[in-house]
Amino acid sequence: MKTDNNKLMQYYFRLSKIRLTGLVVLTAMAGYAMAPAAFDPIGFTMVTLGTGLTSASANAINQFFEVPFDSQMNRTKNRVLVRGYLSPLHAVTFAAVSGSVGLVVLALGANPLTAALGAFNLGLYTLVYTPMKRHTILNTWVGSVVGAVPPLMGWAACTGSLDPGAWIMAAIMFCWQFPHFNALSWNLRPDYSRAGYRMMSVVDPNLCKRVALRHTVGITGLCFLAPVAGLTTPLFPVMSLPLNLYFTYLGWKFYQQGDSSSSRSLFRFSLLHIPLLILLMIVNKPSRKNDSKDSGKESVTVVQSELT
Amino acid sequence: SNLRPVVFHVPQKETALQCRYRLMRKETHDWNQAFWANHNERFFKEKEDFVRRKLDDKQQTVDSAEARLSADELSEFYKAFLDKNYPLHANYNREWYHKNLRLLFPAFQVFLEKIYNKLFKR
Numbered sequence: 001m002k003t004d005n006n007k008l009m010q011y012y013f014r015l016s017k018i019r020l021t022g023l024v025v026l027t028a029m030a031g032y033a034m035a036p037a038a039f040d041p042i043g044f045t046m047v048t049l050g051t052g053l054t055s056a057s058a059n060a061i062n063q064f065f066e067v068p069f070d071s072q073m074n075r076t077k078n079r080v081l082v083r084g085y086l087s088p089l090h091a092v093t094f095a096a097v098s099g100s101v102g103l104v105v106l107a108l109g110a111n112p113l114t115a116a117l118g119a120f121n122l123g124l125y126t127l128v129y130t131p132m133k134r135h136t137i138l139n140t141w142v143g144s145v146v147g148a149v150p151p152l153m154g155w156a157a158c159t160g161s162l163d164p165g166a167w168i169m170a171a172i173m174f175c176w177q178f179p180h181f182n183a184l185s186w187n188l189r190p191d192y193s194r195a196g197y198r199m200m201s202v203v204d205p206n207l208c209k210r211v212a213l214r215h216t217v218g219i220t221g222l223c224f225l226a227p228v229a230g231l232t233t234p235l236f237p238v239m240s241l242p243l244n245l246y247f248t249y250l251g252w253k254f255y256q257q258g259d260s261s262s263s264r265s266l267f268r269f270s271l272l273h274i275p276l277l278i279l280l281m282i283v284n285k286p287s288r289k290n291d292s293k294d295s296g297k298e299s300v301t302v303v304q305s306e307l308t
Numbered sequence: 309s310n311l312r313p314v315v316f317h318v319p320q321k322e323t324a325l326q327c328r329y330r331l332m333r334k335e336t337h338d339w340n341q342a343f344w345a346n347h348n349e350r351f352f353k354e355k356e357d358f359v360r361r362k363l364d365d366k367q368q369t370v371d372s373a374e375a376r377l378s379a380d381e382l383s384e385f386y387k388a389f390l391d392k393n394y395p396l397h398a399n400y401n402r403e404w405y406h407k408n409l410r411l412l413f414p415a416f417q418v419f420l421e422k423i424y425n426k427l428f429k430r
Contacts, residue, residue, distance in 0.1 A: 089415040193386035194351045196397035202386050
């Protein structure tokens with residue numbers, strides 16, 4: 001089938017799962033925003049661009065690997081490779097180009113640590129998570145790590161190192177993946193079962209609900225650790241408490257009812273929860289007296305040399 | 309089998325490389341079709357059997373108005389089917405990755421050949 005070149009950009013967007021990539025980029029930007037060093041527009045743009053390209057590459061490879069499975073499931077049967085709008089070689093080439101360019105942009109435009117994190121995540125998603133989905137429910141934990149890395153990348157691009165605050169952010173993102181994905185997967189059980197994907201919702205539904213609830217509580221707790229780690233002011237856990245409590249409440253309902261409506265509510269709110277939480281973080285970022293370009297980096301290096 | 313039926317277009321002046329590639333693709337496609345058609349048929353049949361048996365246990369016939377299993381009851385079937393077919397899927401996965409990756413090389417050769425022909429054969 002010939003490739004329709006007029007629609008090439010559109011196909012690339014779909015291949016890169018543009019909405020997911022957009023969210024990934026947003027969390028990386030958030031990591032940059034929360035990091036305690038000066039805002040450098042070039043570095044910020046580079047980490048945004050590099051993360052976007054790397055994520056696009058990862059998603060393209062994922063789709064290349066999963067064509068026959070995607071074609072079996074309602075949610076994914078209209079994907080670009082399933083429908084043959086692009087050839088597999090084309091998709092792999094796209095992935096190779098965007099991945100390498102992305103990593104170079106990260107290495108040169110930000111720093112090697114950011115690129116290393118990007119490369120690690122790219123490998124984790126395509127070579128560990130993707131095949132693992134067909135073998136064990138542990139894939140969800142691996143996938144949650146993948147979701148937690150982008151804020152680390154943004155942070156690393158800003159300060160050049162990973163401070164405790166970065167890890168709190170990553171931990172929150174890690175926890176968020178569970179209510180988000182477990183709720184989504186709840187209504188897809190027939191498709192997952194037939195297509196051969198091993199997900200908690202099919203293999204151990206009770207575990208699925210427990211884990212989702214557990215991690216909504218975890219997020220609430222982690223938000224109280226945020227000021228301790230220097231990520232935010234003490235006002236943040238207070239401001240975010242209503243949001244987190246409601247999220248936990250929906251998690252509790254899902255745990256109790258375990259039906260399509262409670263799962264859908266939890267999933268939908270998860271999409272609202274994380275941008276709002278990030279906004280609250282940014283609003284409650286502690287102001288630092290020396291937050292100017294040179295002295296900001298100076299205090300970071302002073303602290304680093306004191307620790308080594 | 310839910311796989312999009314593909315007609316493999318045979319260009320008029322197909323080269324040997326293109327022919328070999330097309331046949332490889334066709335073979336993989338047919339193999340996929342066979343697997344999924346068979347697999348899906350078994351899924352729906354076993355699901356029907358499961359529903360029938362469950363309804364029998366609850367002493368309802370399939371056609372009665374309340375004859376529907378809840379999502380929780382069905383989930384027993386989904387888990388059983390997934391677990392039962394795990395070895396089958398593990399084998400299929402291995403073979404699929406192998407075939408999928410292997411197809412990249414002739415695809416690339418065909419691509420190079422096309423460029424070569426465009427540049428040098430006119």
